[in-house]
Amino acid sequence: MSRRGLPSNIRFYNICIHAFGKWRRLDMSLKLFAAMKTASPPLVPDICTHNSLIRALVVGARVADALVVYDEMKSFGIEPDVFTYRAIVDGCCKSFRMDDALRLFQEMRGSYGVKGDVVVYNSLLDGLFKAKKLDEACGFFETMVADGIQCSASTHNTVIDGLFKNGRAEAACRLFYDLRRKGQLLDGIAYSIMVREFCKEGKGDQVAEAVELMKEMEERGFAVDLVTVTSLLIGFNKSRRWDLEEQIVKFIRDSSVLPDAIRWKSNMMSALQGPQDREKDGTSIFPFDGNIDDVMSLVNPVVCTGANEETPKDEPKDDWCLSPHLDHLAKHADHLNSSAIFTIDRGQRVQGMGAKTFDADMVNTYMSIFLAKGKLSVACKLFEIFTTLGRKGTSYTYNSLMTSFVKKGYLKQVWAILHERGGQLCPNDIATYNLIIQGLGQMGKAEVAGSIISELSKKGVYMDIVMYNTLINQLGKAGKVDEANSLLEQIIGRGIKPDVVTFNTLININAKAGRLKEADKYLRKMIAEGIAPNYATETILVFLDKEIEKKRQQPR
DNA sequence: TTGAGAACAG
Numbered sequence: 001m002s003r004r005g006l007p008s009n010i011r012f013y014n015i016c017i018h019a020f021g022k023w024r025r026l027d028m029s030l031k032l033f034a035a036m037k038t039a040s041p042p043l044v045p046d047i048c049t050h051n052s053l054i055r056a057l058v059v060g061a062r063v064a065d066a067l068v069v070y071d072e073m074k075s076f077g078i079e080p081d082v083f084t085y086r087a088i089v090d091g092c093c094k095s096f097r098m099d100d101a102l103r104l105f106q107e108m109r110g111s112y113g114v115k116g117d118v119v120v121y122n123s124l125l126d127g128l129f130k131a132k133k134l135d136e137a138c139g140f141f142e143t144m145v146a147d148g149i150q151c152s153a154s155t156h157n158t159v160i161d162g163l164f165k166n167g168r169a170e171a172a173c174r175l176f177y178d179l180r181r182k183g184q185l186l187d188g189i190a191y192s193i194m195v196r197e198f199c200k201e202g203k204g205d206q207v208a209e210a211v212e213l214m215k216e217m218e219e220r221g222f223a224v225d226l227v228t229v230t231s232l233l234i235g236f237n238k239s240r241r242w243d244l245e246e247q248i249v250k251f252i253r254d255s256s257v258l259p260d261a262i263r264w265k266s267n268m269m270s271a272l273q274g275p276q277d278r279e280k281d282g283t284s285i286f287p288f289d290g291n292i293d294d295v296m297s298l299v300n301p302v303v304c305t306g307a308n309e310e311t312p313k314d315e316p317k318d319d320w321c322l323s324p325h326l327d328h329l330a331k332h333a334d335h336l337n338s339s340a341i342f343t344i345d346r347g348q349r350v351q352g353m354g355a356k357t358f359d360a361d362m363v364n365t366y367m368s369i370f371l372a373k374g375k376l377s378v379a380c381k382l383f384e385i386f387t388t389l390g391r392k393g394t395s396y397t398y399n400s401l402m403t404s405f406v407k408k409g410y411l412k413q414v415w416a417i418l419h420e421r422g423g424q425l426c427p428n429d430i431a432t433y434n435l436i437i438q439g440l441g442q443m444g445k446a447e448v449a450g451s452i453i454s455e456l457s458k459k460g461v462y463m464d465i466v467m468y469n470t471l472i473n474q475l476g477k478a479g480k481v482d483e484a485n486s487l488l489e490q491i492i493g494r495g496i497k498p499d500v501v502t503f504n505t506l507i508n509i510n511a512k513a514g515r516l517k518e519a520d521k522y523l524r525k526m527i528a529e530g531i532a533p534n535y536a537t538e539t540i541l542v543f544l545d546k547e548i549e550k551k552r553q554q555p556r
Numbered sequence: 557t558t559g560a561g562a563a564c565a566g
Contacts, residue, residue: 090557122557157558192559230560469563504564539565 008039014048021056027333029056034330045323051083053326058091066091067100068325076323080112085120093127096495101127109147118152125155129162132497137162153187161193167532169197188222195228199235207235211244450475450483465491469501476509484509485518498529504536511544516551519544 013036020028033053036043045053050073057066070088074080080088085108092101105124108114121144128137141159144151156179163172176194179186191213198210210232217224236244450471468491475484488506491498503526510519523541526533533541 086557093557119557124557126557152557154558159558161558187558189559194559196559225559227560233560464562466563471563473564499563501564506564508564534564536565543565 008041008043010036010043010046010049013039013043014046014052017049017056018052021052021059024059026056026060026062029053030326030330030333033326034333047078047081047084050078050323051081051087054084054091055087057329058087058094061095063091063095063097065325065329069323070104072323072325080108080114082114082117082120085114085116086123089120090123093123093130096127096131098127098131098133098495116147116149118149118155121147121149122152122154122158126158126162129158129166131495132166132499134162134166134168137166151185153185153190156185157187157189157193160190164193164197172197188217188225188228191217191222192225192228192231195235196231199231202235202239204239204241207232207239207241208244210235211247215247447478447480463494465496465499465502468496469499469505472502473505473509476505476513479513481509481513481515481518498531500526500531500534500537503529503531504534504540507537507544508540511540511547514547516544516548 013032017029017032020026020032029052033045033049036045036049050069054066054069057063057069066088070080070084073084085104089101089104089108092098092104101124105116105120108116108120121140125137125140125144128140144155156175160172160175163169163175173194176186176190179190195210195213195217198206198213214224214228214232217228235241468487472484472487475481475487485506488498488502491502503522506522507519507526510516510522523544
C-alpha cells in the first residue's frame with residue numbers, strides 16, 4: 001500500500017496524535033510526531049500538536065516528560081494556551097506535583113496572560129483537596145471567585161467531595177443542601193457523593209436516607225448509575241439492611257442502571273482481552289473513513305510500491321527541530337508503552353454492547369473477571385453482595401474462591417511484574433497494582449514489594465497513599481519496622497499527605513514490635529496533624545494500652 | 557475537571 005491516500009496536513013496529524021494519546025497509545029502519538037518530519041512536505045508542529053503530545057504524555061503517566069516538553073515549547077517561542085494548561089496542570093495535580101501545578105498556574109496568569117477557564121481551576125482545586133491541603137484548597141476557591149471564574153457543577157462536586165474527604169462532613173452537607181434548596185448547579189454526581197457518604201459507615205438509618213436520595217435523583221432526572229448503585233450495595237452489605245434491597249433491585253431492573261452495568265462488564269471484558277488485541281482497539285473505533293492501514297504504514301513506513309512522485313528522502317531535515325526531548329522520546333517510543341505500568345486516569349470506559357439480563361450469569365462473569373484481574377477482595381465483596389441480593393444459582397463459594405484463585409490469579413501477575421514483562425499483563429489500574437503488592441506481602445515477600453516500589457518511583461511512576469500504606473504494613477509485619485517508619489518521610493517528601501490509615505498502621509506495627517515509644521510518637525503526630533482517628537484506631541489503641549500496661553507491670 | 561471498587565484492626 002502507499003501513503004498516497006493520506007492527507008498530508010497538520011490537522012490530520014494533530015487529530016491522530018490526539019486520538020492515540022486518548023487511547024493510551026503514547027508510542028503511536030510519538031511516532032506520528034516523528035513522521036511529521038518526513039511527510040511531504042514536512043510539517044512543522046504547532047501549538048495543537050504540542051498540546052496533544054503533552055496530553056498524551058500525561059495520560060501515559062509521563063508527567064515529568066510533559067513538563068520538559070512544555071518548557072521546550074516555550075523556549076521555541078510557541079506560547080502555551082488554555083488547552084496546554086488544562087493538560088499540564090491536570091497532570092501535575094493527578095501525580096501530586098502540587099508545587100509544579102501552582103507554579104504553572106501562576107505562570108499562566110502572569111507571564112503568559114492566558115485567561116484560565118473553569119476547567120483549569122477545577123483541576124487545581126481537586127488536586128489541593130486530594131493532597132489534603134484543606135486550607136489551601138479553600139483559599140484557592142476564594143481566588144477562583146475573585147478571578148471572576150463562573151463555578152460549574154463540577155466545581156461544587158469537587159468541593160463537596162473534598163470537604164468530606166478532609167473530615168469536614170458538616171460543611172459538605174451544608175453546601176449540598178444549600179444548593180439543593182436553590183435548585184442550581186447541582187447534578188447527579190453531587191447526589192452520588194452524598195449517597196456514598198450515607199452508605200460509608202453502614203449505619204442503617206443513614207443507608208435508608210441514601211435510598212431516599214437515590215429516589216430523588218431519579219425523580220429529578222439524574223441517572224442513578226453504576227457508581228451510585230455500587231455505593232448503595234456496599235451500604236446494604238455493611239448495614240445488613242437487606243429490607244432495602246427490594247427498592248434497589250427494582251431500580252436495577254427497570255432504570256437506566258442496567259445499560260451502565262453492562263457497559264461496565266464489557267469494559268472489564270475488553271481490559272481482559274490483553275495486549276494482543278490492542279491494535280484492534282484502534283481499528284474498530286478509528287474516527288476516519290480512511291484506512292487504518294494507511295496510518296499504520298505512516299508509523300511503520302513501508303517502501304512505496306507505486307510511482308514515486310513524491311520522494312522526500314533527501315529533504316533537508318532537522319532544521320525545524322522544535323523539541324529535542326520529543327525527538328528523544330519518539331526514538332524510544334516502543335519502550336515507552338510497556339514501561340508505563342499504570343496510568344493516571346482511572347479505569348477507562350468502553351462503549352456498551354447489547355442488552356442482557358442482570359442475573360446469575362452476569363454475577364459469574366463479574367467474578368471471573370475480577371478474579372482474573374487479581375482483584376480478589378473486590379470479587380469477594382461483589383460475590384457477597386450479589387448472593388445476598390437473592391439471585392440464586394452461583395455455584396461458587398467464598399472459601400474456595402479464596403484458596404483456589406488467589407494463588408493462580410495472583411502469582412501469574414506477580415510473576416509478570418517481577419520479570420518486568422509489562423506486555424504479558426498490563427495492569428493499568430493502580431488498585432490492581434496495590435493488590436499485587438498486597439499479594440506479595442501475603443507471600444512473605446515484603447522486600448520484593450519494596451524494591452518494586454522504589455524501582456517504580458525511580459521511573460517517575462506515580463503512587464498513591466494506599467500503595468504506601470500497604471507497603472508500610474508489610475514491612476512492619478516482616479519485622480522491618482525501621483524501613484517502614486522511614487517511608488513516612490518519603491511520603492511527605494513526595495507531597496503526599498499521610499492519612500489516618502498511615503498513622504494507624506505505623507502505630508500498630510510499632511506497638512506490635514514492642515516499640516511503645518515510637519507508637520506513642522506517631523499517635524501524637526497524628527493528633528498534631530489534625531487527623532481524626534477512626535474505628536480502626538480505637539482497636540489499635542486498646543492494644544497499645546494493654547502493651548503499655550504490661551510493660552509497667554513487669555518493669556526491667 | 558468531579559463520584560465506587562484497592563490499604564489499617566479483629
